[in-house]
Amino acid sequence: MDAIRVKRAAPDDLGALGEMVDRIYRPQRPPGEGMPREFPHLFDPRNADNLFFVEDRGRPVSMVGVLKQIGMVPGAAVPVASIGSVATVPEYRGRHLASRILQVVFDTMRDEQQALCLISGDRDLYLRQGAIAVGQMETVFIELTPSMPRLSYPLRQVPAHLRASYASRLIRLYRQEPYRFMRTTAHMEVLLNALWFQRPGFDQQLFVIGPEDHPVAYVVVYVSARSIDQGTIMEWAGDRAAIVQALPYVMTHMNIRHLQFHIHEADFSMHRLADEKGWTLVPGPLQGTVKVVNEDVLRSAYRAWLAEYEPWPREEGDWGDVTARYFGRNKGQYNLPLMLTDDLNYI
Known part of the structure; x- marks a missing residue:
């Protein structure tokens, strides 16, 4: 050339x-x-x-x-x-x-x-x-235990045809996160319809926590065909305590025993909850x-x-x-x- x-x-x-x-x-x-x-x-x-x-x-x-x-x-x-x-x-x-x-x-x-x-x-x-x-962030590793906490809020797995309709509700939670990227409602709607929810070999789901019209948190979780017992949270936002309560139910729904996600070094609320739960935290860049x-x-x-x-x-x-x-x-x-x-x- x-x-x-x-x-x-x-x-x-x-x-x-x-x-x-x-x-x-x-x-x-x-x-x-x-x-x-x-x-x-x-x-x-x-x-x-x-x-x-x-x-x-x-x-x-x-x-x-x-x-x-x-x-x-x-x-x-x-x-x-x-x-x-x-x-x-x-x-x-x-x-x-x-x-x-x-x-x-x-x-x-x-x-x-x-x-x-x-x-x-x-x-x-x-x-x-x-x-x-x-x-700096910590990777959190969770193992499912037999005891299930009592849920303070309803939890729902959002079907594919309804994901984009949640954009305006979820963007409010995302924007309250202090360490993030600027994102518009239209941006969020496109993301919730993106192909990464349909990638071959991946089961990826959106879970919304709280009342349907006013959710308090959400998590996006995927499980790879290469590691069917291990889930990863791709994104999460909102009430930390509600998320911690909901994760065992999310894991049960996804049929996994292990879950990992990231915490920003300055997220002191989630760090405290993770310490209380005895979760394993591994620091890294x-x-x-x-x-x-x-x-x-x-x-x-x-x-x-x-x-x-x-x-x-x-x-x-x-x-x-x-x-x-x-x-x-x-x-x-x-x-x-x-x-x-x-x-x-x-x-």
């Missing part, structure tokens, strides 16, 4: 890009019917300009997908470029195409006033470009890797936080990597808070 030229997609390119990504990540589905439907906002025509790719003889051979979002933490709204669907067709691997696209993406996101790039994964490809694992691409935008977004930290980190002199400087946990680093990066936030 000729010299590498990275292009930004137009709506007419989405079909070919979706088929290419499906051949790599969803070979069991008809080309174009997997990833584009699982990640409807990423492959939306209105987001086409944020899909970066290289083509050869008129067909895409490598791409990087970007979805611009606003990360919400108390006191800060942070422009974040979520990156995923990084793919190169097998016969073009080893030519550093994805590396070249990522370089263009990082430069473009800097110029387009994105503070951070949040990358779905920790491949060497990302680490070589300066992305690192930062932040947030999902994926992070790279600061525009330090000025980052400092502006976190100005309220930084006002409380100045000037002590500057006394260290050599700060090292800029991402670690702001989000690392060592002496002389800010340890700024990040949003929780569970799977739905990439969509």
Whole structure:
């Protein structure tokens, strides 16, 4: 192929890009019917300009997908470029195409006033470009016990044809979460109809807790055919105590004995409840890797936080990597808070 030229997609390119990504990540589905439907906002025509790719003889051979979002933490709204669907067709691997696209993406996101790039994964490809694992969350592991707590609220598993109708009710709960991404009601409605609820080999369900018109919490749980006794909560929001009460019933409904989910390090209410239950908590970084691409935008977004930290980190002199400087946990680093990066936030 000729010299590498990275292009930004137009709506007419989405079909070919979706088929290419499906051949790599969803070979069991008809080309174009997997990833584009699982990640409807990423492959939306209105987001086409944020899909970066290289083509050869008129067909895409490598791409990087970007979805611009606003990360919400108390006191800060942070422009974040979520990156995923990084793919190169097998016969073009080893030519550093994805590396070249990522370089263009990082430069473009800097110029387009994105503070951070949040990358779905920790491949060497990302680490070589300066992305690192930062932040802190705990993975909670639960085992079903014979004793079942008394439920304070009704619990219902929402059938597929009704999921989208719950969007306006569930979005209110999601928006009360302090560490999340900005999401509209329309955004939520699309997510509740996304293909990830219908992925082959996955049983994924939405459970709503509380009165039908005014729910107090919800959880999205999936079980993989590869681990039929283990469930994972893909997203949850709302009243912590109600969720803790409901989880044994959810596990019974899903016919699983083990369940895992994530807790943000600053979610003190859920930490307290987890401790009371004796659940196993395993600390680790947030999902994926992070790279600061525009330090000025980052400092502006976190100005309220930084006002409380100045000037002590500057006394260290050599700060090292800029991402670690702001989000690392060592002496002389800010340890700024990040949003929780569970799977739905990439969509």
